[in-house]
Structure formats: C-alpha cells, structure tokens
Amino acid sequence: MAVVSQILTPEVLAARKPAGSLFRSALGLRRTQIGLVLTLLVLAIAFLGPRLAPHDPSAFVGTPSTASVPGTLFGTDHIGQDVWSRFLSGGLTILLLAAISTALGLILGIAVGLVSAYSRNLLDDILMRIMDVILAFPQIMLALVAIATVGPNPITIILAVGLTTMPRVARVTRGATQPVVERDFVAAAEAIGVPRVRILLSEIFPNILSPLLVEASLRLTYAVGVIAALAFLGFTTNPGAPDWGLMINENRIALTVQPWGVVLPVAAIALLTMGTGLIGDGIARAAAGIDRTRGAA
C-alpha cells in the first residue's frame, strides 16, 4: 500500500484535521490573501458606498461628460450626474443579485448532481441530459431570452441566472460525487439501511465540499459578469438607478473625454472577479494539498 508514502511531519499532521482547516490552510496562501483583500474592497464600496456618496446619485451637478467639474472627484456622466456618487451607489444591486442567483444555482445544481451521481441509473441519464440542453446555450443568451419575455424584474434576473448556473454546478457536483459514491463507507451506510437522503447529505456531501467551494467562487464571478452585462444591455431592475453595468454603457460614448464614468465600474467588476477567482484558486490548491496528505484512500 502506498498509504504511508507521505512523510508525516507535525505540520502535515496538523493540516489533516478535516473540518475548518481547508479555509485556514487556504488563507495561508498569498493568492487567497490578495483575493480576499480585493473582494472585501469591492464589497466595502458596494455596501458602504451609498452612505459615503457626496451627492445624490441622480442629482445634476454640472455639464454632462466633463472630467473636471468643481465639487466632484471624477467629473460628471453623460447627463451631468456625479460619477463618483453613482459609482459608490451602483454596486449593491449587482452584488446582491449575483449572490442570490449564485446561491440558487448552487442549491439546485448540487441537488441534481448528488441525485444523479448516487442513482447511477436512468434518472442520472435523464437529469444530466436536461442539464446538457441548458448548457448548450450561452448563459447570457438564455438570460436575455427570459428577461426579454418576462421583463427585467429582480426575480426574473435571479431565476434566469440561477437556472443557467445550475447545470454547470450539477456537472461538477456529479463528477466529484461519483468517486465518493463508490467508496466503502457509503456501502457501509447502505448495508445497515441509512435513509438515502441522509447518505447524500451527511455521508457524501461533506466529502465534496472542496471542489464545490471552488466552483461556487467561480460561479459567483460569472454571475457578476452576466448581471453586469445584462445591465450594460439595458436590462436593469430600475433604469434610472445607478448601476455599474449600466454606467459602462451610458458613458462609453464619451470615453475619450471623460473616461472615469467607464473606468471606475469596469475596475470594480474586474477587481471583484479577480478577487473571487483568486479565493477559489486558493481553496482549490489548499484542497489539493490536503487531499494529497490524505493519501490513496
């Protein structure tokens, strides 16, 4: 057996505690730390920004599309509102929508993936083919179709993004679950007749957490992108309200004379996606490290 192929130093042994240690060892990595700082920065802007805004985001403070307007930090936007105030106020909706729709996609996707992998029969095939059909369309396309038909209210956006996130999560969950299902502790639970739902939730689910955490951060990143893109295309919950995606579209015409209206929201979205991406990568690396010490199971 190659079970003891790893040298058991105290450090390694310490890293072997399964619960909670994943985050701790992920936090030890530089990339996770940077990712966390970036994410927290953007979150702080989105949540605290509305209170810090020097002007009412829909008040007119000067000539449209001007970079240097007295009393403003970054000038005015295409109709003369304060760019800095609109930027500070424009992140909350996008983040909340992204978080909720990702959560929805995760819950549905994990359920489908777990059931598929555990059932190993016709149900598996049916569920996964349905997921494949949804996967065949680009996420933004499906979201656009849904919103164009029903109209851009928050529920529609959440459902559209959540449901298109589901198949991707389901695929990853199923892939992670398949090897776990084959392991003997699942058979041991089956042999004494543990209910199926309990097997899925308390035996299998804790063992696929690390790939799911990575997937969750990736999906959040994509959801932010899709929702910003929808806003860019004009599908926002409230067309007059400040919104990063919408800001980019509105101000891109004056990009050469007043770049701030585009640069600020673009930078925020970029930092956020980089941040969550780095956190996901950190967790993935930490998980790989921990799984290695756990050896051939």
Add this chain to the structure above:
Amino acid sequence: MTTVKPAIVVDNLRIVVEGSGQDIVNDVSFSIAPGEVLGLVGESGSGKTTVGLALLGHSRRGAMIKSGSVRVGDIEVLQLNAGERQRLRGRVVSYVPQDPASALNPALRIGTQLREVLEAHNFGKNAEERRARIAEMMREVALPDNSRFLRNYPHELSGGQQQRIGLAIAFACRPRVIVLDEPTTGLDVTTQAHVLDTVRDLAAAHGVAALYVSHDLAVVGTLAERVAVMYAGRIIELGPAAEMFRASCHPYTQRLIVAIPHLTGGRELVGIAGHAPSPGRRPSGCAFEPRCTFAIAQCRDEMPALRAIADVHDVRCIRAEEVRSHAPTRSGEMPRASTGTVLQPVLSLQGVHAGYRRQTVLHDINLEIAPRECLALVGESGSGKTTLARSIAGLHSDRWGVITYKGTPLANVARARPRDIRRSIQYVFQNPYGSLNPRRTIRQIVSQPLEVFGTVKKDQIDRRVAEMLERVSLTAGYANRFPDQLSGGERQRVAIARALICEPSVLICDEVTSALDVSVQAAIVELLHSLQRDLGLSMLFVTHNLPLVRSIAQRVAVMSHGHIVELGGVAQVLEAPTNEYTTRLLADTPSLEVALETAVS
C-alpha cells in the same frame, strides 16, 4: 560473500525530513554482492522504501538525504549532480515499482516503452540492435517476443504480465543494481511465484545485485539469501535468511515471525501491542523498547549499536544472546473444530448465482454456516469471493438463488430487508482507509447503526460507543478523533466496533487484513478470533491469504472462477487437498517453512 567485491555498498545513510530535520532513516549500512538478493523487510513507515529510493540517489518530496554514501562500483551516487543521476538511473541502478499498472504509461504501447528506455541510455548502436535486445528481454521475462505482443497497451495485459514488463524495463540496460519495491504485492500467489522466480533467475544470470523491499517476510524468505529487518528507520537485524527465521536475535524480528500465519500446524497469531514510533517521536534509546518484552533500563537510555552476533549476522540489541535462546512458542492452539452439522445453519446459500450485467461471476454456490462457526472463503482475485460476500450482505443486487438467514429468505438489496436482519448480518470491509467517512468522527461512525436501528436510548449512546471501542482494544478517547488521525490497524478496529455495536450474529469479514502490516494483521485476527469465541458469532472470513485461514477458521471453502472447488475442514483441505486447483494454490503460497527448508538445503 566477503570474497566477491560487492556491487553496491551503502554506508551510514541518513535521511531526514526536510525542514524539521527529524530522522526518517539513520545509520543504515549494508552491501550486496553481484547476483545476490538482499531482502529489506519492514512494516509501513519503517523507512524501507526510502532506503530503496536512496540507492538511485532519489528522495521523495519532503525527505532529504543528509549524509552517508551509496557506492556502486567506483561511482559515489550521492555525489552526482542531477543530470548524472538521471543517466545512472535505469542504466546502472534501476527500479521496479510496486504497482505496474500505474508505473506503465497507459497511452503508449509496451514496445514503445521498452524502446524508450534503451534510447534514453543509448543502449545498442541502432534500431536493429535495440529490437534484438527487446526480443531478448521479453524471452528472459518469459513473455512472447513477437511484434504483435509488443503492440499491446498496458491495460491489455494481466497484472503479472505488466509486472514482467516492469522487470524487462528494469533489466533492459543490464544494470548492476536493481531495487524492487514490493513488486508482487498486488499479484495473486500463483503469479507472484512466477514473478519471484523470474527475479531470482535474472539477478543470478546477469550478476545483478538486487535489493528486494517488502513487508512480507515469507516472500523475502523464499527469495533472498540475506535479510535486513528495518524498524523505525534503522536496520535492527541483518543476516542469512535461514538463520534469521530459525534463530532471530532481535525481539522485533521474533515477534514479526510469530505474527506470520503458518500454512502447516495452525496456531493463534500473536500481534505486537502498540505501534512503531513515527519520525520525530522516536525515543533516544532503542526504538523498540516501549513494545519489547525483553526491555531493561539500559535499553531506554542508549541506542544499541549494530553488532555481530554470528558470522555475517548483525543485530541491534544489547540482549541479543538471551533473545536468541528464548525462542517464542511456535505451537499455539488450533481454532477448535465446529461441532458438526447437527445445528440449524445460521446462514444458508442454495444455488446462488451472481453477475455484473451479462457476465455471471458466481455459479451455483451452495454453502452453510453453522452457529459459532468461522468459515473461510479463499480464492485469488477475480474468483468471485467478494461478490459472494457482498451478495450475502445485500450490497450486490444482481444475484439469484436463495440465501436464508435462520430460515428466512433474504432480499437482494439490504434496504429491502427487515431491520432486524440488517442488524444481525454485519460486514467489515477490506480497506479501512475507504470504509470510514473521513469527515466524521469515530463517535459518529461507530454510533451510526444505533441511530438507524434505534436500539439504544440517546443518553446511552456515548457509553455504548466507549464500550465497543474498549472491546476492540481501543480507548474511549478515540471517539473524538477523525479516521485519518488513526493508523490502518486502528481504523480496522473502529470498523469492527461499528459492526459489533449492532450485536450481530453473523460477521462477514472481507479481506479485512490485506491492507495491514503482518504484526497488525496478527493482532486483528487475534481480536476477531476472540470476539467470535466470546460472543458466539458466526463468521465468514474472506481472504486470499491461505496460511491465515489456519489461524482463524474451522472450515474453508476454496473458490475459483466463481465456483466452490473444495469445501471442508481446515486441516483436511490444507494438508490433503483433493482438488487440483487447491493443490496448486498451496504450492505457490510463499511460506516460512518452505523458505526454511530450501534455505537449509
């Protein structure tokens, strides 16, 4: 041996954990003559593989060769730079890994992989010469040398053939030293016997010095002229194989030998209490002292030196003379024979067939297990013994025929069986590394059946768990740990505790010791045997290890290709087998007795 110049000399090798500097291997010295096979024996974590790799100038990630020397002829391996070491490997010193299936590249034809080795070392002047060399190698390892066979991919070969390819690759460039790292561990006894023959013949024919790393004393005994036993990173005894087994002078070697099941003259196995210290926790004195029955105060204070006790026989024990004269008792009691078939069988199988999709792997199995009886089920891998065990436990649904428990027919799937039957038939899995959920504590794992069956009140659960842990010789303190904080033997005890907490009447043990070291195996078998006797359990003990059957079972069923080919009392089947297959299986099983006889003659 001293007259021939040794092919390889290892001197004072010390390998440490990178960073912390804790010893993994220390003070290891030995030499191997051309054509000689030296067996390096030790249990998991003893450092044997680490020493094997050091012969190639390699250390695993996290380990570092700190000092010492490895000389092959005039080459000082540890002084070479990375490029020189790479040229050395495969050409001068080569390596046969444990698992041929993962060592061969699944995407390349075997012919290509053989050619690669020769090309990497510029062996042979041209393609024609290399082709001839490959054909020659294939004949030497007893494989077909035609080009059709060489066009096979690794997965198209059997495990034995794959390992032969591994040997061919290792011997291809005519190395002077070869390191074999448990190359037969995953193979069936018959295949293992053939591979071992090949190794011995090749080493002798080409004057190659071979280091055979293994945990299996019986295998090493049949193959090696000399044996070195490692414990906690040091060689504790080194001597001629025959002498080591007849008159071992180190308490650890003695205990190890007693832990090996014997093919003849059944006896109870005696495990070694406690476990080997890991790097960084080793005592300053003799590392075996905490587990040693011969220990005196002096043992704790100073590390004994390796000293000669006889001609070419070294031992690292200050009381070696006394140890040698005090040979451990060999003749233990034989498991009592069952009282016969007057009682109603607990478990009865009539005309059981089972399969996977269209392929039938079990044919017309008829078996009965009496109360308080242990029936061993032996067979090579693929014989269907695990499928049979899983069918009984309700984990293999694709079966037909009748299985009854105390007269009640059993449903195919465990879930469809009444709760009381699920509780009464318990299953212990082969691999304790897979059968315990790594994310749950020992308490959660052991108490799970109680929750499912609801047999015990909530406030009694902790007490029952503690009781069970003590029953399997663990302490209640284990309840809060996670499985990966336990050793393999401890995990298997937890798995047994999980089965026992159900108060079963039938215990099915599927190869429960195959993932464990011999001394741990002995302790687990000891435990199972006492549990079976004290609790009056019926047991189906599935194993591929024939000698082990002696130590635990009263009756034995031999399986081959899904049929039971022989069924009878243990003594009768092992001593006077009537079936040709059983006879062959027995002949191929490496055993210490046979090793001794051949070594003496």
